Amino acid sequence: MRKLLILFASSFILFGCSQGVKLEAPELDLPKEIASKSLKGEAEKKKELLPDKFWEAYNDPILNELVEKALRQNEDILIAEARIEQALAMVRYVGADRFPYLGYGASVTRQRTSEETIGPKPGSTYTTYQLNLNVQYELDLFGRISSQEKASLYRYLSTLHGRDAVKLSVISLVMNAYFDLLAKERMVEVAERQLQTLKEIYNLREKEFELGLANIQVVLQARSEVEAVEQTLKSLKQERELLRNLLALLVGESPAKMFERSAKTSLSFPQALRLPPLLPSEVLERRPDIQAALEELKASAYDVASAKAEYFPRITLTSALGYQSIELANLFKGGATFWNIAGLITGPILDFGKRESKVKLAQAKQREALLNYVKTVRTAFKEVQDSLVQLEMLEGRIKDLEQRLKTLEELYQVSELRYKEGLSRYLEVLDSERALLSAKLDLERLKADYYKSQVYFIKAIGGGF
Incomplete structure (x- = not known):
């Protein structure tokens, strides 16, 4: 018995050492800073972060209202909130196993004893009445329950970050749709003016043709330009309505009322946001999808620990206290009281690889979680770099086009x-x-x-989450 206890204690110590779960994120060979080439000189002066409610930095009341309503009413966000409730319930469900179970029992048993048995009245028939409270508690010596609880806790944290990722995605979609809508509103105005101009040109060409000052080819060319802009205008109006429908879906209601107050005046783009020229790469750690992947990686580590704990015995303590009698009238008399205390040790001997397969399954999922985390981080860096390239390219194209506009205005x-x-x-x-x-x-x-490229950049660095 003593040798068995020593062996048991030794296995516990060895298992405790082997069950140490390391929760360090893997180191990746990535740049230490994220900088815009076009703002390099300015970037050396300061490092900035965006405000938490980054959409408010545009100072656009309509945009603010759209985003705030989306955060309250968007179905994808509400679904993510429901997942959080599920994960929290799982934490409580798993964590309850750390505490003793208190229950009750009541039974009525009618039985007949064998005539060949040893007892006071062989071959007798009688009824037993029993009422009791029972307590059951598993000693978590090998960390099976605590590992399950920690895994569920980290998955709960992962769902919190997942909810933030959904929020960031919804905000980005709302902002992109809104900026597209602003552009379409302006483009419809310009296209209507362009159509009016082309119609005037067409009328003048017709008059020239009637006077013999122009050939039919010039007239047909003018008409084709009118027809082309008419088609463009129809497409722009259709796209505008589709964008309004998209905003209605994202916000959770029709956004028509939000635009009524600005119907008399043309909607225009707000002041462009001043983006931070230089960011430490650590800022990406606040990206909710990276945080969610990291918490899932931590949870998978505890899944492995829990699976390994299945190799070792379970120790359960049970106790019962109650009344038992063969006469219902005597059930609550002092002599009918009974109690018991017991300890139970159960463990595997031969399970044909069931527990080993469970460990391998948990380890494979841990490997998947690790690769998913690495991929998420690398994808984040790619998205940031892509957004910077887009911003720099578009800044250059806008400057060139604005210069061309000045020339065309002078020509006009x-x-x-x-x-x-x-x-x-x-x-x-x-x-x-x-x-x-x-x-x-x-x-x-x-x-x-x-x-939209600004929004893409903001989303890439994790917004304000």
């Missing part, structure tokens, strides 16, 4: 002046206006892309 003003002085025909004014409006359409598209 010159053509107007020449027409007023009688030095040119009105057709020259319309042609220069057409080119100017076409460039403005391109600028609105680029602005929408630039604002």
